[in-house]
Amino acid sequence: MSARRLMWILRTVAMSALALALPSVLAGCGNAARLSGTSGIEPTEVVIASTTSTQDSGLFDVLIPAFEKAHPECVVKVIAVGTGEALALGRTKDADVLLVHAKTEEDEFVAAGFGVERSDVMYNDFVVVGPPTDPAGVRRATDLLSAIRALAAGRAPFVSRGDGSGTHKKELELWSAAGVTTPTPDARPWYDSAGQGMGEVLMIASNRRGYTLTDRATYLSMRAALDLAILREGDAELRNQYGVVVVAGARNQAGGQAFFDWILGEEGQRVIGGYGVEEYGRPLFIPNAK
Amino acid sequence: MRIYADAVIEGWRLLASGALDVWTIVLASLRVSGAATSIALLFGVPLGYWLGTRRSVARHVALVFANTGMGLPPVAVGLVVAMTLSRRGPLGDLGLLYSQTAMVIAQLIIATPVIVAVTAAAVSAVPRELRLQARSLGASPFHEMLLTVREARMGLVAAVAAGFGAIISEVGAVQMVGGNLAGETRVMTTAIVQFTRMGRYGHALALAAILVGIVLAVNVLLTAVQTSAERHEAGLR
Numbered sequence: 018m019s020a021r022r023l024m025w026i027l028r029t030v031a032m033s034a035l036a037l038a039l040p041s042v043l044a045g046c047g048n049a050a051r052l053s054g055t056s057g058i059e060p061t062e063v064v065i066a067s068t069t070s071t072q073d074s075g076l077f078d079v080l081i082p083a084f085e086k087a088h089p090e091c092v093v094k095v096i097a098v099g100t101g102e103a104l105a106l107g108r109t110k111d112a113d114v115l116l117v118h119a120k121t122e123e124d125e126f127v128a129a130g131f132g133v134e135r136s137d138v139m140y141n142d143f144v145v146v147g148p149p150t151d152p153a154g155v156r157r158a159t160d161l162l163s164a165i166r167a168l169a170a171g172r173a174p175f176v177s178r179g180d181g182s183g184t185h186k187k188e189l190e191l192w193s194a195a196g197v198t199t200p201t202p203d204a205r206p207w208y209d210s211a212g213q214g215m216g217e218v219l220m221i222a223s224n225r226r227g228y229t230l231t232d233r234a235t236y237l238s239m240r241a242a243l244d245l246a247i248l249r250e251g252d253a254e255l256r257n258q259y260g261v262v263v264v265a266g267a268r269n270q271a272g273g274q275a276f277f278d279w280i281l282g283e284e285g286q287r288v289i290g291g292y293g294v295e296e297y298g299r300p301l302f303i304p305n306a307k
Numbered sequence: 308m309r310i311y312a313d314a315v316i317e318g319w320r321l322l323a324s325g326a327l328d329v330w331t332i333v334l335a336s337l338r339v340s341g342a343a344t345s346i347a348l349l350f351g352v353p354l355g356y357w358l359g360t361r362r363s364v365a366r367h368v369a370l371v372f373a374n375t376g377m378g379l380p381p382v383a384v385g386l387v388v389a390m391t392l393s394r395r396g397p398l399g400d401l402g403l404l405y406s407q408t409a410m411v412i413a414q415l416i417i418a419t420p421v422i423v424a425v426t427a428a429a430v431s432a433v434p435r436e437l438r439l440q441a442r443s444l445g446a447s448p449f450h451e452m453l454l455t456v457r458e459a460r461m462g463l464v465a466a467v468a469a470g471f472g473a474i475i476s477e478v479g480a481v482q483m484v485g486g487n488l489a490g491e492t493r494v495m496t497t498a499i500v501q502f503t504r505m506g507r508y509g510h511a512l513a514l515a516a517i518l519v520g521i522v523l524a525v526n527v528l529l530t531a532v533q534t535s536a537e538r539h540e541a542g543l544r
Contacts, residue, residue, distance in 0.1 A: 209486075209489070211487055212487050212497075212501040221405055221486045221488070224394050244395075
């Protein structure tokens with residue numbers, strides 16, 4: 018094949034791709050009313066920036082298809098990163114809508130003009146897990162902070178994420194609230210700092226017959242492989258609130274707004290509340306949009 | 308280019324100020340990989356000698372295994388060692404998973420085939436007549452081996468460098484069986500992965516520079532020994 022012929026083919030392909038893409042850019046996802054009944058229009062992309070824990074829990078595997086069914090003009094792309102990085106993607110307008118869990122920072126994001134609006138959407142919770150025999154006596158503790166102090170007595174290893182993640186920050190908050198000097202592996206032989214993800218940390222805690230703080234979803238999805246039991250749960254301080262934020266001036270702000278309205282609406286909330294019930298006997302996330 | 312400049316400056320500042328506790332990490336790396344290489348030599352050199360001197364079908368088959376072993380994916384080794392040592396595995400009662408011992412075991416399995424294959428290649432390059440002559444002069448099999456290995460010593464240096472180089476740079480297996488625990492099983496490679504994931508490029512780069520330095524030093528030593536040997540041989544002719 019000659020070089021000229023190759024160029025011709027490439028150019029034709031490029032032109033047809035452009036021709037297909039153009040009307041969809043003009044139409045824009047999110048304008049469902051205007052589009053209804055129109056055929057032959059390619060859907061546009063909505064970029065959702067969210068956290069790895071939401072992605073790992075498998076929630077998106079049911080949430081996204083349901084949204085795309087309700088809004089056929091939208092195709093969703095999920096970028097799973099840390100909460101901090103998701104907010105950064107919003108600031109650079111690389112995402113249209115955010116689903117993250119750092120309320121204070123989300124409110125600041127909207128106040129600074131980067132976001133149109135923010136709303137509570139759902140929560141899950143952290144739990145303290147450890148060996149079923151509970152050598153540290155966490156189960157016996159009457160309140161959360163004495164449970165944390167029981168861990169600090171050092172009767173069994175505690176495995177920390179140690180990676181600056183949301184879960185790690187929560188753990189540090191709890192030590193501080195319980196009046197325990199932030200443990201370090203050097204000073205406290207019972208304290209391990211893994212610097213890894215939740216799954217690895219749970220495996221390490223299980224094998225070392227130790228304790229850790231985990232989100233319930235990751236623990237439930239792995240529990241068959243772990244010799245760990247939930248020893249403390251349900252305290253208000255262990256709640257992990259998720260919020261949804263529409264990014265102002267994003268490439269597809271209308272699409273972001275469509276996702277925002279849908280997830281806070283009846284159907285979105287129902288999908289969230291139903292996820293995990295079949296497999297774990299209870300939902301992994303509790304919907305709480307107002 | 309800012310990203311590189313910032314990381315280099317930060318990395319240097321961390322090393323110079325001693326703010327980053329690199330030496331615990333570097334020492335853990337050297338201790339684990341050093342122990343694994345030493346034990347691998349203990350097994351690998353006699354096996355490599357046997358493979359390099361025998362002329363049989365068994366030798367051929369074993370060599371294929373050793374050469375395959377050189378390409379053994381470290382993550383596969385890590386997986387099998389992690390399963391075996393886990394609390395639910397056959398050796399779980401030893402409680403070895405997430406310890407330096409577990410890391411030595413995994414690295415030993417990775418390094419041994421490399422050392423066997425390189426030793427076999429070096430030993431088979433020693434003229435057969437030398438051994439026949441030694442034997443006719445009444446040398447015991449052990450003496451014969453010492454003599455051959457002495458002749459093939461350059462190859463042995465290569466075997467040490469290849470084995471050590473393969474495992475000190477390895478990350479998958481040590482992450483799986485070591486767990487990257489601070490002050491315990493955190494080695495240079497796993498720490499680099501962690502710092503990169505956390506966006507601390509300066510920290511990661513400082514450690515990467517030390518790792519490259521160590522691998523470079525091993526190879527400088529190796530090349531020096533090799534060239535001095537070549538000069539020695541040239542002088543004999």
